[in-house]
Structure formats: structure tokens, C-alpha cells
Amino acid sequence: MNIDAVQAGQQSMSGLTQNILGKDDFLRLLLIQMQHQDPLNPMDNQAMLAQMAQFSSLEQMSNLNSTLERSSTVGAFMDATRMLGKDVQVVDPSSTTDDPRTVVSRVKAVNFTAEGPVVALANGMVSRFDEILTVVDPEVTQVSN
Numbered sequence: 001m002n003i004d005a006v007q008a009g010q011q012s013m014s015g016l017t018q019n020i021l022g023k024d025d026f027l028r029l030l031l032i033q034m035q036h037q038d039p040l041n042p043m044d045n046q047a048m049l050a051q052m053a054q055f056s057s058l059e060q061m062s063n064l065n066s067t068l069e070r071s072s073t074v075g076a077f078m079d080a081t082r083m084l085g086k087d088v089q090v091v092d093p094s095s096t097t098d099d100p101r102t103v104v105s106r107v108k109a110v111n112f113t114a115e116g117p118v119v120a121l122a123n124g125m126v127s128r129f130d131e132i133l134t135v136v137d138p139e140v141t142q143v144s145n
Contacts, residue, residue: 023059030055073116080117080129083107088119089134090127102133 030051037043087106095101105121112118117129 023055023062026055026058076116076129077110077112080110080112080119083119083129083132083135084110085138087136087138088121088127088132089136090121090125090131091133093125104134104136106138 034043084107087104089102089104092101092103103121103123103125105123105125107119108122109120110117111120111126115128119127119129119132121127
């Protein structure tokens with residue numbers, strides 16, 4: 001059976017995400033460890049404090065990561081709304097990679113999707129925010145001409 005490199009990479013990444021433990025898993029492991037410890041040889045207080053500190057640190061890093069992700073998303077949405085009324089240059093989706101053509105059109109609307117902002121252009125095209133090549137303020141362009 002042949003598996004190309006892309007499929008193999010996707011399969012290994014999906015397997016990796018399934019094997020990552022979250023903060024709830026660590027708390028469950030700690031509780032199970034406490035329930036099943038030897039009563040004649042209980043866990044050392046220092047070891048218990050060290051595990052609790054590691055758990056607290058893990059939770060704080062997880063919360064920080066979530067906050068940074070939300071901040072990044074909000075920043076991308078704010079950047080996208082600043083595009084309203086601007087002329088943008090995007091690659092024409094009907095062009096080929098051998099002969100890429102670009103199209104310039106005005107941003108009429110910004111839609112927010114799970115993948116990020118999407119701009120609706122005056123010419124009817126829809127383009128992802130990361131596909132925009134150039135942004136031009138039409139008022140500045142008219143004044144300089």
C-alpha cells in the first residue's frame with residue numbers, strides 16, 4: 001500500500017493531537033495517584049507540592065495560550081475591517097500557477113469564518129484575508145494621480 005508523504009504527515013499529526021494530555025487529564029492522574037498510593041508509604045509532601053506547582057504552571061500556560069489565540073483572532077478581524085472601502089489586489093482564482101493574473105477590486109464586506117476573515121469584493125469575488133497581495137486607499141490614489 002502506497003502512502004504519499006502528505007498523507008503520512010497528516011496521519012501522524014492527527015495521531016499526535018489525540019495523544020496530547022490536557023490539564024483535566026493531569027488532574028485526573030494526580031487524583032488517581034493519590035487514591036492508589038501505598039498508605040504505609042505515602043507520597044512525600046515535597047513531591048506532592050512539586051506536582052501541584054507543575055499542574056498550576058500548566059494551567060496558567062494553557063490559559064495564556066488561549067488568551068493569545070483570542071487576541072490574535074481579534075487583531076486579524078480588526079485588520080480585516082480596516083480593509084472596507086479599500087482597493088485590494090488579489091490573485092485571480094481562474095488564473096494558473098504558471099501564469100498568475102491579479103485582479104484589483106474594492107472591498108465591500110468582511111465576513112468572519114472559523115478559518116479567519118474573508119473579504120467580499122465589488123467584482124463579486126470572495127478572497128481570504130491572507131490572499132490579499134496589496135491594499136490601496138482609493139482616496140490617496142485619486143489625489144496622487
